[in-house]
Amino acid sequence: MKKALYIISGILLIAGLLLGAGCSRGDEEVAEEEEKEEAAEDPRMELRKVDPVLVIINNHAAARPQSGLQQASIVYEFLVEGGITRFMAVFDTALEENFTIGPVRSLRPYFAVQALEHGGVVGFAGYSDRTAELIRGLKLKQVQYGSYFWRDSSRRAPHNLYTSLEKMYQARGESQVRTIIVEPPQLPPGYEEGREVEITYHRDNKVKYIYDEEREVYLRFVNGQPHTDRESGQQYYCRRVIVRENRHTPVPGTSLLDIDLEGSGRATLYEGGRKYALRWEKTGGTTRYLYQDGKPVDLEYGNSWIQVVKE
Numbered sequence: 001m002k003k004a005l006y007i008i009s010g011i012l013l014i015a016g017l018l019l020g021a022g023c024s025r026g027d028e029e030v031a032e033e034e035e036k037e038e039a040a041e042d043p044r045m046e047l048r049k050v051d052p053v054l055v056i057i058n059n060h061a062a063a064r065p066q067s068g069l070q071q072a073s074i075v076y077e078f079l080v081e082g083g084i085t086r087f088m089a090v091f092d093t094a095l096e097e098n099f100t101i102g103p104v105r106s107l108r109p110y111f112a113v114q115a116l117e118h119g120g121v122v123g124f125a126g127y128s129d130r131t132a133e134l135i136r137g138l139k140l141k142q143v144q145y146g147s148y149f150w151r152d153s154s155r156r157a158p159h160n161l162y163t164s165l166e167k168m169y170q171a172r173g174e175s176q177v178r179t180i181i182v183e184p185p186q187l188p189p190g191y192e193e194g195r196e197v198e199i200t201y202h203r204d205n206k207v208k209y210i211y212d213e214e215r216e217v218y219l220r221f222v223n224g225q226p227h228t229d230r231e232s233g234q235q236y237y238c239r240r241v242i243v244r245e246n247r248h249t250p251v252p253g254t255s256l257l258d259i260d261l262e263g264s265g266r267a268t269l270y271e272g273g274r275k276y277a278l279r280w281e282k283t284g285g286t287t288r289y290l291y292q293d294g295k296p297v298d299l300e301y302g303n304s305w306i307q308v309v310k311e
Contacts, residue, residue, distance in 0.1 A: 056088055057086065057088070059084065060159060067099070069089055072089035073304070074305075098165055102152075102161060103160055104162060110261055122143065125158070130251075130256075149167070192275040212237070218270060239302025241304070242304060243267060243270075244308050245265050
């Protein structure tokens with residue numbers, strides 16, 4: 001009888017342990033799922049930042065599709081000549097995965113001036129004597145040709161010069177990695193609906209952005225077609241678009257332009273499907289974008305495309 005009781009007690013004990021273990025595993029799984037849900041709902045973003053590098057990227061029709069623009073934290077688009085534009089992309093995140101950037105193109109004086117705001121390490125493919133004279137004395141680290149670039153034989157020159165993030169970071173030199181936590185900016189009142197942005201640089205160079213409400217980004221189009229990346233095939237997109245007005249002056253006897261980046265002027269922000277009138281001001285060598293109440297626009301969360309247009 002005692003032996004039977006011992007056996008029954010043992011069975012009950014084992015069953016209890018198994019049941020307890022099952023409950024424990026179930027609790028752990030529930031806790032893990034809850035953590036995943038909380039992480040998915042957490043709007044904060046962790047960024048690992050390094051000293052920036054900039055690359056001048058071709059935007060001739062023959063240069064599309066480009067490579068690497070989506071990974072840039074900021075992309076500037078400037079007119080160069082004949083209604084053609086060129087990009088200057090800012091890369092400032094720690095290298096987690098290498099990628100191709102290009103096609104790389106030549107430097108203009110206003111690119112150099114803008115590059116100084118981001119540390120002045122800029123990769124490009126040469127410049128004219130005029131540009132060389134105008135940028136003389138600027139504290140730029142110029143990265144040109146050499147082992148940092150290569151030609152892609154599947155494309156025709158001059159639309160086939162490329163670099164990579166790894167090569168540009170090698171050219172820049174050592175940089176300390178800084179981790180920062182950013183949150184979606186609190187957009188202020190006083191806005192209009194801003195779901196579409198249209199910019200005409202030339203009849204053959206029309207830029208459009210359309211807001212994707214589900215993803216909370218602006219999808220980029222050129223001449224009515226999605227502007228895509230050569231490597232991934234994905235359409236370019238950004239968190240915000242800033243249309244900035246600057247004085248453009250033709251260079252006599254040439255098709256070139258001078259673009260004045262000093263002082264202040266008007267700008268327009270498109271973010272979150274909203275449109276805001278801004279003012280840009282360059283003080284102390286840095287351009288800031290200000291709402292009507294004087295508060296600065298937060299550019300840390302997500303990527304920005306800055307479209308520089310004639311005032």
